[in-house]
Amino acid sequence: MPPLLAIIVIMVTGCSGPAATTNPVTNAKTVTATSTVTVTTPTMTPPIPTAYPAGDHTGSLIWDVQTRTYIVHIPPGADSSKSRPLVFCLHGAGGTADEMVKLTLGGFNTLADRDGFFVVYPDALDNKWNDHRDPEFSQSDDVGFISELIKQFIRNYNVDSKRVYVTGISNGSQMSMCLARELSDQIAAAAPVAYSMSEKSAGLPVATLPMSVLVMTGTQDPLVLWEGGEVPDMGGERMIGPMLSVRDTINTLVAFNQCDPTPTITWLPDKDPGDGTRVGVEDYRGGKDGTEVVLYAIIGGGHTWPGGFHTSQEGAGGKTCLDIDANEVIWNFFKQHSR
Numbered sequence: 001m002p003p004l005l006a007i008i009v010i011m012v013t014g015c016s017g018p019a020a021t022t023n024p025v026t027n028a029k030t031v032t033a034t035s036t037v038t039v040t041t042p043t044m045t046p047p048i049p050t051a052y053p054a055g056d057h058t059g060s061l062i063w064d065v066q067t068r069t070y071i072v073h074i075p076p077g078a079d080s081s082k083s084r085p086l087v088f089c090l091h092g093a094g095g096t097a098d099e100m101v102k103l104t105l106g107g108f109n110t111l112a113d114r115d116g117f118f119v120v121y122p123d124a125l126d127n128k129w130n131d132h133r134d135p136e137f138s139q140s141d142d143v144g145f146i147s148e149l150i151k152q153f154i155r156n157y158n159v160d161s162k163r164v165y166v167t168g169i170s171n172g173s174q175m176s177m178c179l180a181r182e183l184s185d186q187i188a189a190a191a192p193v194a195y196s197m198s199e200k201s202a203g204l205p206v207a208t209l210p211m212s213v214l215v216m217t218g219t220q221d222p223l224v225l226w227e228g229g230e231v232p233d234m235g236g237e238r239m240i241g242p243m244l245s246v247r248d249t250i251n252t253l254v255a256f257n258q259c260d261p262t263p264t265i266t267w268l269p270d271k272d273p274g275d276g277t278r279v280g281v282e283d284y285r286g287g288k289d290g291t292e293v294v295l296y297a298i299i300g301g302g303h304t305w306p307g308g309f310h311t312s313q314e315g316a317g318g319k320t321c322l323d324i325d326a327n328e329v330i331w332n333f334f335k336q337h338s339r
Contacts, residue, residue: 049079049080049081050079050080051078051079052074052078052079052080052157053074054074054075054076054077054078055073055074056071056072056073056101056109057071057072057073057074058070058071058072059071059072061145061148061149061152063141063144063145063148064140064141064144064145066125066140068122068123068125068145069097069122069123070097070120070121070122070123070149071097071098071101071120071121072118072119072120072121072153073108073109073112073118073119073120073121074118074157075112075113075115075116075117075118076113077116078116078118078157080157080158082158083158083159083160084116084117084118084157084158084159084160084163085117085118085159085160085163085164085165085334086117086118086119086120086150086153086159086160086163086164086165087108087112087117087118087119087120087165087166087167087331087334088120088121088122088146088149088164088165088166088167088168088176088179089104089108089119089120089121089167089168089172090121090122090124090129090166090167090168090169090172090173090175090176091103091121091123091124091127091168091169091172092168092169092170092171092172092173092194093124093127093128093129093170093171093172093233094127094128095127095172096123096127097121097122097123098121100121100168100169100172101121102309103169103305103308103309104305104308104309104326104327105307105308105309105327107307107308107325107326107327107328108327108331110327111327111328111331115331115335117163118153118157118159120149120153122145122146122149124138124140124142124171124175125138125140125142126138126140128140128171129142129168129171129172129174129175129178130142130143130175130178131171131174131175131177131178131198132178132200132201133174133198133200133201133240133241134233134240134241136238136240137233137240142175142178143178143179143182143183146166146179146183147183147186150164150183150186150187160338161186161339162188162338162339163188163334163338163339164186164187164188164339165187165188165189165190165191165334165337166179166180166187166190166191167190167191167192167193167330168192168193169192169193169194169305170193170194170195170223170224170303172192173192173193173194173195174192174195174198176190176191176192176195177190177192177195177197177201177206177213178201180206180207180211180213181201181204181205181206181207181208184207184208184209184211185208185209185339186339187211187339188212188334188337188338188339189211189212189213189214189333189334189337190211190212190213190214191213191214191215191216191330191333191334192213192214192215192216193216193217193305193306193326193330194216194217194218194221194223194224194303194304195215195216195217195224195249196217196224196225196226196228196243196244196245196246196249197243197244197248197249197252197253198231198241198242198243198244199241199242199243199244200241202244202248202252205256206252206253206256206257207256209289209339210256210257210258210287210288210289210291211256211257211291212257212287212290212291212292212293212333212336212337213253213257213293213294214293214294214295214296214329214330214333215246215249215250215253215293215294215295215296216295216296216298216306216326216329216330217246217295217296217297217298217301218277218298218300218301218302218303218304218318218319218321219297219298219299219300219301220300220301220302220318220319221301221302221303221317221318222302222303222316222317222318223303223317224243224303225243225245226245226246227245227246228242228243228244228245228246228248229242229243230242230243231243246295246297250282250284250293250295253293254284254287254293257284257287257288257291257292257293258287258288259284259285259286259287259291259292259293260284260285260286260287261284262284263282263283263284263295264282264283264285265280265281265282265283266280266281266283267279267280267281268280268281268323268324269323270323271322271323271324272322272323274322275319275320275321275322275323276300276319277298277299277300277301277319277320277321277322277323278298278299278300278323279296279297279298279299279306279321279323279324280296280297280299281294281295281296281297282294282295282297290337291337294333296324296329298321300319300321301318301319301320301321302314302315302317302318302319302320303317303318304317304318304319304320304321305320305326306320306321306322306323306324306325306326306329307320307321307322307324307325307326307327307328308320308326308327310322
């Protein structure tokens with residue numbers, strides 16, 4: 001009986017077995033294993049944006065061994081998913097952050113809620129900003145304080161670093177331009193109210209970078225004289241330095257930014273004939289890097305915030321213009337400029 005040839009057939013379902021090949025040199029068989037691997041990619045879930053609490057909040061930080069305070073207004077719906085502009089609003093000498101909110105009638109807060117930007121009202125130490133006009137007036141490091149606030153809001157609130165702006169009145173307007181000069185890499189535009197340039201500042205560069213500036217000043221301001229001259233301190237007991245005329249101030253800003261020296265001139269409607277003021281606007285455009293200089297001359301206006309808090313009786317600061325809303329004018333100007 002011939003030997004029994006056993007043939008065993010193994011069938012495997014669902015996979016392939018090893019493949020055998022013959023080495024032509026040694027005539028030996030080599031077995032190569034094959035397999036199929038399925039990789040599953042995990043589902044990616046985008047992070048949930050951090051929501052910021054809307055409304056007015058007080059804050060503080062330690063700077064130069066001093067506790068510095070401020071009020072911040074956060075618009076509804078603000079969160080970390082979208083960067084937003086930031087506006088600093090600086091009170092005058094003797095004032096506070098809370099009083100600046102009242103002087104502007106909360107106008108910037110209303111605009112912030114409408115257009116979605118942050119507003120910060122910082123407090124000066126001893127109610128006086130160190131605008132570098134007179135070391136006896138103040139020696140606080142306000143430039144460093146504001147610079148640190150900008151950095152913190154960029155980091156903690158996703159503020160758009162290219163859209164940081166500053167405005168203020170009187171000593172706050174001087175501080176605004178001091179910040180424009182020393183922090184021009186952080187600030188996109190400035191809008192000082194009740195302002196003319198000090199002779200000391202006129203000897204310095206306006207800024208290290210081109211800077212769009214809107215100046216809003218009354219021709220009958222009893223403190224910041226339209227034709228220039230000395231300015232008294234808060235108590236009126238001493239002078240804190242001579243000022244340029246408003247005209248020389250504008251010429252200096254126009255020359256620095258290399259704007260067209262011939263402005264577009266507009267007279268705005270006299271919406272409130274009873275306020276005793278008119279508004280003329282000079283717009284100097286075509287400056288370097290798209291900058292412009294704008295003068296809002298408040299004819300008959302005093303040391304006041306146009307469209308802001310006022311009483312029925314004319315105060316010591318003079319007439320308040322009611323033909324325009326300074327908050328709206330300034331914000332519309334800021335919106336046109338970024339760093």
